[in-house]
Amino acid sequence: MTLEGIKVFYFTGAENADLISPDAYLSDLQNLSKPGLVDIHLNLLHNYSSNVAEYLVWQNYFRTHQPKTLLVWGKNDPFFPEAAAKAFLTDLPDAELHLYNTSHFALEEYHEAIANNIKSFLN
């Protein structure tokens, strides 16, 4: 995993690149540069299809238990875009949804707003 590869997750869809601190992605690079880590992560990524096979189980959990739910989302995320957020509303129609004009790592630009969403939601 290269620095450029890691940065894709942070910068694609970000509102203002000047607000993305290098602290997290440089730490990620350091962690992923340890011996054997690339193999470990390819192993796990390859196992991702086991999650798709579980979707119906989780959807059934949402539908039957109706956990109180807050959705906070970087809407420009190319991996799990806005449609991923809205899909939860199928089984959790009472969920509270907040979309932000940012990337996958929404907390980099919007941690204050998301913290405020959480405080209101849990009060």
Added chain:
Amino acid sequence: MNNFKVSYKSVNIDGVNVFYREAGEKSKPAILLLGGFPSSSITFRNLIEELKGDYHLIAPDYPGFGNSDAPSPNEYEYSFKNITDTIEKFVDQIGLKGFNLYAFDYGGPVGFRLASKRPELIQSLIIQNANAYTEGIGEGFAAAMLFLQNRNEET
């Protein structure tokens, strides 16, 4: 004041040291923060600062992530199910009886497995850029999966 500092700890789960960040008073509502690829609990560093006065925050690194041990794939099965088992034991070992689950990225597949298995632990869900629906898989992710599939067929 001490309760408002962030601690950096680890616990041993089946021979694997699992690192976690912890902050806030244990008497306050708990939030378990589960992150994803290609990062670690560092994802939550700013959120923890914002919330530590009001909540008990716990952010573990999965095996192979962040500051946790990264045993070889011969010693530890890197599957979402097995990582969920590790996190379930982690939750029980640190004595968390119930929590609000913040699920980001891989925190979805890990957290939703745990919630489906142990619904009594879950006080609420806070979901951020994590997926549980076929229609939620974006083009970027679909391309990565296709690449892996092809890579596998070639090897």
